[in-house]
Amino acid sequence: MTKSPFIESIRNILRVKRYSLQTEKAYLYWIRKLIFFHNKRHPRDMTESDVELFLTHLAINERVSPLTQNQALCAVVFMYRHVFGRELNNMKFHFAKTPQRIPQVLTHNEAAKVIQNLHGKHKLIASIMYGSGLRVSEVLRLRIKDLDFERNTVFVYQSKGQKDRVTLLPNNIKDQLNSQIELVRHIHERDLHDGFGLTSLPASLISKYKNAAKNFYWQYLFPSTTRCKHPHDDYICRHHLHQTAFRKALKVATKKADISKRVTSHTFRHSFATRMLETGHDIRVVQELLGHDDIKTTQIYTHVIGKNKFGAISPIDSIN
Structure with a gap:
């Protein structure tokens, strides 16, 4: 399987900054998912509205939890901040919502x-x-x-x-x-x-x-x-x-x-x-x-x- 030079460059930045292996895998997963969602467009050519559309899709169509949606957001923000040197500003997207649940416990x-x-x-x-x-x-x-x-x-x-x-x-x-x-x-x-x-x-x-x-x-x-x-x-x-x-x-x-x-x-x-x-x-x-x-x-x-x-x-x- 051919490795993407772009994905490998993000992996190297994550390792230089000493992110955990678990975080590395999660961030790369969401960045790949963003790219495939927009038909393999390069993220440098995307705008804030493209990212908003992706995050809204996760909340409405895939019905992910707020924590999962936030992890995807963190991954994308990391990419734009540390790879492209730009911030994502004035983001407006549909937030994933789940009712607050009382945790199951054992006596x-x-x-x-x-x-x-x-x-x-x-x-x-x-x-x-x-x-x-x-x-x-x-x-x-x-x-x-x-x-x-x-x-x-x-x-x-x-x-x-x-x-x-x-x-x-x-x-x-x-x-x-x-x-x-x-x-x-x-x-x-x-x-x-x-x-x-x-x-x-x-x-x-x-x-x-x-x-x-x-x-x-x-x-x-x-x-x-x-x-x-x-x-x-x-x-x-x-x-x-x-x-x-x-x-x-x-x-x-x-x-x-x-x-x-x-x-x-x-x-x-x-x-x-x-x-x-x-x-x-x-x-x-x-x-x-x-x-x-x-x-x-x-x-x-x-x-x-x-x-x-x-x-x-x-x-x-x-x-x-």
């Missing part, structure tokens, strides 16, 4: 049942999500150095919005974590013996850290089962596990636990927030642990806990 007992039906590393991944409020992508990107057993904290590096934060390290899973760390140590020693041992690092950082990338504490807590070629810098490394295997295991565990709710990886993060509020933790503390910029994002969980929000009691509950 404390339901979360425990699902976790108990998971095994090995999948059980530990779910335990960290429910115990620390992490997204599944954040758990899989954890490195050995991010765990502080003395302070009982987990360091989350450049999560959503390129923000760092610190959250809780549960006492309950320390033994499981230590076992996982020893497993990682064994894998790393074997890689070193075979002449490898480099971990996967963001684009261009490998030249900065050099042999430090072989340090055990830089290794992923959940390393992949095989070594691979780094997608940016072409060196042989060991990346982290992919989300797919965990999702399959979670689906089986939910069925075994006889939970009728729709349970995804993100359900554990929602359930963490709800449980923290139910047990009396200040909403500002929960906001900090989740890494929310706006308290309004965290406040949605107060709707989930229902009567506990105001200490309200249903009238029928007072009937003997």
Whole structure:
């Protein structure tokens, strides 16, 4: 398949600016989609109205979510700003709208049942999500150095919005974590013996850290089962596990636990927030642990806990 020089030029800019691989793939996807929507016209020949038409099409015809439409907008804005050196001004397009939904959460007992039906590393991944409020992508990107057993904290590096934060390290899973760390140590020693041992690092950082990338504490807590070629810098490394295997295991565990709710990886993060509020933790503390910029994002969980929000009691509950 012939690579487009134009698309490759955007890819290079994204890598120079150290955008994540996930963002790179998403931005290039939307830029290609814009080009094909306008019958392969070059973006330099497009105007604001052409971009508006594309974004409106996504909202009305493809019925994408507001987040998806915004991602497409960010991709196009990035292209015009950093490739063509111009801004998109006075944009007027149809915004995608969806009703605000209260997130699906598990009760404390339901979360425990699902976790108990998971095994090995999948059980530990779910335990960290429910115990620390992490997204599944954040758990899989954890490195050995991010765990502080003395302070009982987990360091989350450049999560959503390129923000760092610190959250809780549960006492309950320390033994499981230590076992996982020893497993990682064994894998790393074997890689070193075979002449490898480099971990996967963001684009261009490998030249900065050099042999430090072989340090055990830089290794992923959940390393992949095989070594691979780094997608940016072409060196042989060991990346982290992919989300797919965990999702399959979670689906089986939910069925075994006889939970009728729709349970995804993100359900554990929602359930963490709800449980923290139910047990009396200040909403500002929960906001900090989740890494929310706006308290309004965290406040949605107060709707989930229902009567506990105001200490309200249903009238029928007072009937003997």
